[in-house]
Amino acid sequence: MYAIIFSIGLSNDLEGMEEDVQSTNQIFSVNDFAKIISQQSNTVPSQADDKIYIEGSDRFKAKNRLKVDQKRAEELERSQNENMDIYPTILTSQAIQIHKIFKTFSLFVSGLFAGIALWQIITSYIMYNNGVDNFLRNHSTLSAPLQCFYYMLFAVCIVYALDRYDITHPSPHFWNKVATFQSGAFCIIIYIIGLIFSLAISNIEYRMTFHQSNSSIIDPNDSRTTNMLYIWQILNLIRGLMAIIGWGIISLKPMTDRLLKALSNYRQTITSSRDNRVLI
Numbered sequence: 001m002y003a004i005i006f007s008i009g010l011s012n013d014l015e016g017m018e019e020d021v022q023s024t025n026q027i028f029s030v031n032d033f034a035k036i037i038s039q040q041s042n043t044v045p046s047q048a049d050d051k052i053y054i055e056g057s058d059r060f061k062a063k064n065r066l067k068v069d070q071k072r073a074e075e076l077e078r079s080q081n082e083n084m085d086i087y088p089t090i091l092t093s094q095a096i097q098i099h100k101i102f103k104t105f106s107l108f109v110s111g112l113f114a115g116i117a118l119w120q121i122i123t124s125y126i127m128y129n130n131g132v133d134n135f136l137r138n139h140s141t142l143s144a145p146l147q148c149f150y151y152m153l154f155a156v157c158i159v160y161a162l163d164r165y166d167i168t169h170p171s172p173h174f175w176n177k178v179a180t181f182q183s184g185a186f187c188i189i190i191y192i193i194g195l196i197f198s199l200a201i202s203n204i205e206y207r208m209t210f211h212q213s214n215s216s217i218i219d220p221n222d223s224r225t226t227n228m229l230y231i232w233q234i235l236n237l238i239r240g241l242m243a244i245i246g247w248g249i250i251s252l253k254p255m256t257d258r259l260l261k262a263l264s265n266y267r268q269t270i271t272s273s274r275d276n277r278v279l280i
Contacts, residue, residue, distance in 0.1 A: 096263050099163065106160030107254060113153040114247035117240035120146060124236060132229060133220040136211050143205040147198070150239060154195040157246060161188040163259045164250070187249040194242025201235045204228055 055061075127135045165185035211218050218225050 092263055096260065099260055099263065102163070103160070103257060103260070106156055107250070109153060110157050110160065110247045110250055113157060114244045116149070117243040121237055121240040124233065128229065128233060131220075132226065135229070136208060136218060136220060140208050140211045144209040147202055147205045150198040150243075151195070154191055154198060154243070157243075158188065158191045158195065161185070161191060161246070161250070164257055165259075187246040190242050190246040190249065194239045194246065197235050197239040197242065201232050201239075204232045 124135075124139065127138050165188065207217055218228075
């Protein structure tokens with residue numbers, strides 16, 4: 001059925017075409033066609049116009065091609081500049097959020113560290129007063145875990161203190177306050193001293209760890225063992241006090257954060273420069 005409809009429509013379109021066809025007795029040769037083609041090739045080709053036509057609401061409007069291309073290039077450059085301004089703002093905002101999370105976690109860890117250090121000092125003195133053999137038997141299972149615990153938490157607290165006081169951008173006034181104990185950044189030195197003393201007694205603690213499996217490593221009745229444990233008690237007291245003092249300095253001004261202030265100022269500077277560029 002579709003073929004019938006198509007043939008009827010085609011026959012209607014072809015009606016009257018015989019009137020446009022004219023018969024002639026003239027015979028054209030190949031050279032005649034070559035002349036016709038050569039004449040057509042000598043015609044002037046179309047030239048590019050400096051104007052382009054852009055569709056408007058009611059009609060096409062003529063615009064200068066160079067001005068349109070220049071405007072498109074300016075819009076592309078403006079969009080690229082806006083993206084380059086947005087990326088630093090996004091990265092800075094993410095850095096601020098991560099820093100706030102780490103700050104909260106580290107503040108909790110420093111308080112927990114101080115509490116455990118105080119507990120460890122008290123329990124070690126109580127066990128030591130009950131005799132060297134009793135101390136070695138009870139403390140040997142805790143010596144290695146406590147050594148690792150002290151090392152990790154001292155490292156976390158040092159990084160937290162460095163971020164908190166942003167010593168990557170110091171000033172002479174800042175170092176003057178640190179040297180005269182007027183700045184909380186002194187806790188960095190406190191934590192570093194505690195870490196040094198903790199590493200200094202690591203050899204003694206590892207020897208106490210293997211006391212249960214091999215009692216010949218440390219002889220409770222030997223005078224050298226008594227001197228060694230006495231040194232350990234002093235150094236252990238110092239590293240525990242460093243953890244407690246460091247937390248005490250931080251807890252006096254828990255909201256102090258020079259790095260967060262620097263990041264916020266940097267983000268504000270980027271936002272202001274971007275707004276000024278948009279206004280211009």
